[in-house]
Amino acid sequence: MEDRNDIDYVFYNVPPEEEMMFLMASSGKTNRAEFIAKYHRQGHLGAGGFGSVFAGIRRQDSFPVALKFIRREDVRCQKVICNGRLYHIILEVALMLRATGPGPVGHSSAISLLEWYTLEDMLILVIERPDHSQDLHTYRHRKGGCLPEHEAKMILKQMVDAAADMHAKGVFHRDIKLANTLIQQTPTGVPRVRVIDFGCGSFSTEMPLRSFWGTRIYAPPEWFEVKSYSACPTTVWQLGALFFSLLHREEHFSTEEFIDNRTQISPTLSRETKILLEMCLTRDPKNRATLEELQRCPHLQ
Numbered sequence: 001m002e003d004r005n006d007i008d009y010v011f012y013n014v015p016p017e018e019e020m021m022f023l024m025a026s027s028g029k030t031n032r033a034e035f036i037a038k039y040h041r042q043g044h045l046g047a048g049g050f051g052s053v054f055a056g057i058r059r060q061d062s063f064p065v066a067l068k069f070i071r072r073e074d075v076r077c078q079k080v081i082c083n084g085r086l087y088h089i090i091l092e093v094a095l096m097l098r099a100t101g102p103g104p105v106g107h108s109s110a111i112s113l114l115e116w117y118t119l120e121d122m123l124i125l126v127i128e129r130p131d132h133s134q135d136l137h138t139y140r141h142r143k144g145g146c147l148p149e150h151e152a153k154m155i156l157k158q159m160v161d162a163a164a165d166m167h168a169k170g171v172f173h174r175d176i177k178l179a180n181t182l183i184q185q186t187p188t189g190v191p192r193v194r195v196i197d198f199g200c201g202s203f204s205t206e207m208p209l210r211s212f213w214g215t216r217i218y219a220p221p222e223w224f225e226v227k228s229y230s231a232c233p234t235t236v237w238q239l240g241a242l243f244f245s246l247l248h249r250e251e252h253f254s255t256e257e258f259i260d261n262r263t264q265i266s267p268t269l270s271r272e273t274k275i276l277l278e279m280c281l282t283r284d285p286k287n288r289a290t291l292e293e294l295q296r297c298p299h300l301q
Contacts, residue, residue, distance in 0.1 A: 009081055096127075155191075158192070174214040265278070
């Protein structure tokens, strides 16, 4: 495990119960036999730059989980100085713990981390796997390639609220996209959005970053132009890219194609929807909407 981050140290002064999270994220369970006895691995769900994910169940009660296996050399760590004490944390673990906060499994928009194992050759994350859910890429495909405006706005509103909550907790996801967003059917009939895969994330700070860890085609324009970007404007851009993808039949949104006018907002969309897209997909980050402005926008109510 190694430090591979833009930020050398992150500093926090927090109450003792919050500092405990950094202590927890500094290590994990180490008994491979315990993991094998406790969980049954099932089919492959997907893979990314930092690990492979499998469906699984907790043997004791058949509770559905996702099991993410990350090679030891690919585990990202971060030095944190909290209340004057130095912690060398597993970054993805810390981000997930901060994003969900205290409370029962499934209470937050961010997916819950149940526990984790730091073995000699890998890190295993045991993650909540919500029933009746699928990623937005699959959901959009099953809906015919794009969604009606009212449904896309409902999803965007939930994602804006989720992103604002994560940033308020100091979490910068950095890789918001269809494949990292679950949509879960609920008894009320109103789908619920869940955010997954914090493997590219970072702590949210106001200082500019220079290395981009997310999916390149969703990087904000400022990264392509000056190789520098900031957390909140990047999140708003990625929310706009996600919203665009829900409303258009293109296979993938591309920042480079959009800023070169090779991809354009459909003229058939309503004025209100176009305004929302333009608020998110403004080229200059200084003029781009903030998360708070999106939350207050009457077109998203």
